[in-house]
Amino acid sequence: MTRDAALPQPMLRLEAIHKSFGATEVLRGIDLDVAEHEVVCLIGASGSGKSTLLRCVNRLEAIEGGRIVLHGTDITAPDVGVDAIRRRIGIVFQAFNLFPHMTVLDNVTLGPRKVLRRSRLDAERAALDLLARFGLADRAREYPDRLSGGQQQRVAIVRALAMQPELLLLDEITSALDPELVAEVLNVIRELAKAGMTMVIATHEMGFARDVANRVCFLDAGRILESGPPAEIFGAPREARTRQFLQRVVEAGRL
């Protein structure tokens, strides 16, 4: 259990999450609390369940056991409206998943206009502000195929932010980027963290995790094996497997 005693009600609580794909159990009992304004980084090997966990939080995947509570509401209850939940949670994917047939501006304003029912004028004004904040205002009328990978991913982040979510999920958002483009995206996240956005980030970028995270959780074989402040996890990990994992990361030159 990793509950912060000072905050009685966490923003997000994951209780005993189990998830299987067919015969394979991918999440074997995840417990996690995320406080408001907290930045939690999930690290672990491929296949450890990081992406799956994030997709369960916004109910893109259905869980077999456990409960997810967002700001006091059980979002895994059977009668809960899934679209209303997703409005409150933003997610950014590894492959950006921008809509290729729409301009950047339309990508960003689609949610606010159709889901939040804002007028086109209001939505576009807000979108342009957001895009300007992240240096993308001059790309607003372009189509995604004209943008670099880093720019596309930043647009994807802006698209998620435009919905003013309570919680932002980031699923290995730099893994598909060329190395020189990674920094611009990570800087965006740093800014968001500074501004107090609650985030759960699955990442391979250990240096970044050390900088930005309030807490780092190491996932191994579907469980959170170890969890704590970055200094502890990266400096003095308790578990052997954590040390093994970090060893491999260091050898790969990523730390």
Add this chain to the structure above:
Amino acid sequence: MRRGLRLTTFLTAVVFVAAACSATASPTPAPTTAPATAAPVTAAPTATPDACAPANLALKAAGKLTIGTDNPAFPPWFGGEPPANGVWQVSDPLSGLGYEGAFAYALAAKLGFTKENVVWVAVPFNNVIQPGPKDFDIDINQVSYSAERAANVDLSEGYFDNSQAVVAFAGSPIAGAKSVEDLKGYKLGAAVGTTSLAYIQNAIKPTAEASVYNTNDLAVAGLQARQIDGIVVDLSTAFYMVGAQLDNGAIVGSLPAAGTPEYFSVALNKGSTLTACVNRAIAALKTDGTLEKLRVEWIASQGNAPALAP
């Protein structure tokens, strides 16, 4: 480089071999010449009786007269019940009933063929009037004479004077038409490639574009769907339509001949040696009153249609 050269040589060889083969393999039609007889050949303007004897004619099947007509064979041209599993539908040419059925056997008799030596083949109408070799000696199938058709096949003297007629529903507005002029305001229909269609386009010239169908049967369907007001078709087919195909149909009237009067001819292979013989036979049937008798028996007795004024 070498492969390209080899391929070019190969292709050239293939093409020249094909050329050589085609030059020798193409069949040339056997020229029709007058059959050699024991008597000296004289250049006569009309065929001598000897040349028209069945034994001396160039026939598809020796000793038999092969007559073509379309299938189904309709009254009043043909009659009789066709055998259940046979080729012929609606009527049976072998019965010798109907105007053309009776005419065919009368013509055959005049040419010297008994009933047993007459063979019938089914030939679609379109195949008769197109250029090219035929599967019959003579074809009797309501073929209206035209100069264009005569360029492709031999057409005999007329054996039936035809006229066009208009078929509609009894009591409909068009049924009250008394002249060609009266027909101009109606939507008419006809089958493609027929003299009926040409009549609409050249003589009636209606204000509304005519509907054109694949066959007369489909024109009837168009009339029944009320998509046209009247069908233009030759008089005898008009009788059939009104008698057999339409409920409450009527012949509005028969149309005045536009230009030279229309008549049916017997169709033969282009340049056929039988043509002169057939002409002679038809002339004989006309003189001895057979054709008129057949007309009265098979056509006129079905009722007259009023003649429409021009």
Add this chain to the structure above:
Amino acid sequence: MLGAGGRSVLIALASSAVVFGSLGWLVVNSPGWPLLERSFLDAQVFRESWPRQFAAIWRNIQLFLIAELLILPFGLVIAILRSLPGPVAFPLRLLATIYTDLFRAIPGVLVIGLLGFGIPALGLPGVPREAFFWGVVALTLVYSAYVAEVYRAGIQSVHPSQVAAARSLGLTQFQALRYVVVPQAVRRVIPPLLNDFIGLQKDTALVSFIGVVEVFRQAQIDQSANFNFTPYLVTALLFVLMTIPLARLTDWLVERDRRRQLATRAFG
């Protein structure tokens, strides 16, 4: 001298000249050629037939333009009905499946005949009788079945990550379909849609079955009047002139959209 590339070009040219030249020589010297030339390439008949057919082809154009304007939305509706998820939508999926099976099975000319002759003959009040009207209806029903399947393939080809991204924003399934999936699906299936459109243009000739005088019927009339097949050549030429610019336009549209798709394709 010439490099390897230049030599290849020369060989290609030489080979083509030999093959096509020889074929041409073969054709022109075959026994039937003079008759063929008269029957298919008669300049006089061409000149006479052209204006009549040029006037008649407007019938075909009207037929396929009106039909296509109906087919594109109707086909999409059928495709979406077939793609609706969930047990509640089962009867709709079933209806849509029966529709596409039926109208792809029955020959178009049969549908035209059944509707064009059959329904007006019933004499029902208020029901139009014109052959042209039923021609459009029949073509629409038949082609919507093919087009629906084309759309469906397009919808299924849109990567599920697009739907995931749309739903993650809070869009409903229907909104995701409408704003994200269908626009992409439609752009992807433009080549097969154009194929079907070209097929439709030719199939307008079938409406001649119920008496409409369109270009093929006019060619038939001219052909039987002259015993010459040159009118059919006129018809072929008219269709070639109509189809080729359309094909080039589609190529351009497809290329533009392909670029956009590839740039945002998933990396992993």
